[in-house]
Amino acid sequence: MRLNRSSAPILAPMLCAALLANGCTPDWPSSNEVRDLRLLAIQAEPPDLAPGASTKLSALTPDPTAPERESMVLWFACDPIPASPGTPPCATFSTLDDATDLDLSLITDPSVGLRPLFARDGAAPWREAIYDAPPALFDELDPSDLKRNKGVLAYILAIAVQAEPFAEAPTEDELAELYRKVRDKELRSVLSIKRVRIADTGGNFNKNPGIEALVLGGSLGMLQFDGSSPLYVRQGASLALDVLPTEGSQEHFLVFDVDGGLEEHRELLSVTWFSTHGNFSEARTVVGTPVTFAMSPNAKEGATGALFAVLRDGRGGATWLVLPMIVAPRS
Numbered sequence: 001m002r003l004n005r006s007s008a009p010i011l012a013p014m015l016c017a018a019l020l021a022n023g024c025t026p027d028w029p030s031s032n033e034v035r036d037l038r039l040l041a042i043q044a045e046p047p048d049l050a051p052g053a054s055t056k057l058s059a060l061t062p063d064p065t066a067p068e069r070e071s072m073v074l075w076f077a078c079d080p081i082p083a084s085p086g087t088p089p090c091a092t093f094s095t096l097d098d099a100t101d102l103d104l105s106l107i108t109d110p111s112v113g114l115r116p117l118f119a120r121d122g123a124a125p126w127r128e129a130i131y132d133a134p135p136a137l138f139d140e141l142d143p144s145d146l147k148r149n150k151g152v153l154a155y156i157l158a159i160a161v162q163a164e165p166f167a168e169a170p171t172e173d174e175l176a177e178l179y180r181k182v183r184d185k186e187l188r189s190v191l192s193i194k195r196v197r198i199a200d201t202g203g204n205f206n207k208n209p210g211i212e213a214l215v216l217g218g219s220l221g222m223l224q225f226d227g228s229s230p231l232y233v234r235q236g237a238s239l240a241l242d243v244l245p246t247e248g249s250q251e252h253f254l255v256f257d258v259d260g261g262l263e264e265h266r267e268l269l270s271v272t273w274f275s276t277h278g279n280f281s282e283a284r285t286v287v288g289t290p291v292t293f294a295m296s297p298n299a300k301e302g303a304t305g306a307l308f309a310v311l312r313d314g315r316g317g318a319t320w321l322v323l324p325m326i327v328a329p330r331s
Contacts, residue, residue: 032274032283037063037071039160040274040308040320042194044131047316048151048205049198052135057117057194058128060320061160064276064305072165073158075117075129080152080198083140090114091155114157127165131156133198151199162188197316204254209269209313210246211321217242217290230324231307233278236297240290243271243309243321250287253315267313276305277327287311299327 040060049055061071078090090113117129131154138148161182181187213224217240224244225231233239250269254262269287273280277299281292307323
């Protein structure tokens with residue numbers, strides 16, 4: 001039987017619980033050198049939503065062990081409950097991390113509340129997804145309730161699995177086999193969480209920043225790379241790197257103060273750096289403050305890899321640039 005949208009919610013929470021219970025936890029290695037499957041960032045486009053609006057979710061999931069393969073990403077959502085205090089039950093790991101097998105209580109317990117997300121408009125399933133904000137989200141709140149303007153958070157769980165993505169919605173047997181391989185640690189999996197703000201602000205929504213290019217400083221002056229061609233880096237060489245954001249990426253925005261008034265702030269754009277070869281002087285920098293990248297002296301000549309720059313605005317907006325890289329000999 002082919003798994004359709006009506007039967008997918010039954011198996012999806014079971015799979016997610018199994019992944020969480022068997023090492024599928026947030027992947028925060030001490031190094032920013034990417035050697036295996038990683039889930040470096042999630043983007044929601046747009047990052048802020050009105051009730052009833054939709055956002056497209058995508059993830060940066062490099063895997064140097066299989067650079068030609070696009071890893072599978074499974075998506076789940078936990079909707080906010082504005083009328084209830086605290087975090088929704090489905091957004092706390094305690095509702096899932098005790099499962100060691102396919103636990104039927106995860107299906108029958110309505111307090112879990114996880115639901116799978118799917119791609120639309122011809123996009124390949126299990127690679128990206130669409131989240132639809134509930135249209136009646138704030139109906140139970142008073143029209144003057146500040147939660148309408150401050151917003152509430154939907155929690156998106158993305159689970160990257162070291163496997164070829166399904167070309168179409170999988171059968172129950174295919175999904176069960178995937179679960180078994182993850183459970184038995186035959187497949188590596190990593191998990192990350194994205195928070196999406198939903199508010200009734202009349203249009204005062206955040207936008208994702210953009211990256212024009214990576215800027216390299218050195219004896220040749222400032223060079224810009226947009227990712228369309230590879231960068232050759234010598235073994236053991238050091239580079240000064242920064243990000244050139246697109247125009248308008250750094251936005252002004254309003255926040256509520258303790259008295260309920262509005263204060264204007266300006267975003268602080270930061271960059272998190274990753275690479276398949278070498279390391280950085282800082283894991284994260286503020287735009288305008290260069291970071292030093294040191295290519296490993298033991299990198300194999302001719303090896304291919306990439307530099308990854310993830311740009312965030314501190315309000316849920318994110319984007320990234322992937323710069324292909326080739327290791328050149330010292331000479």
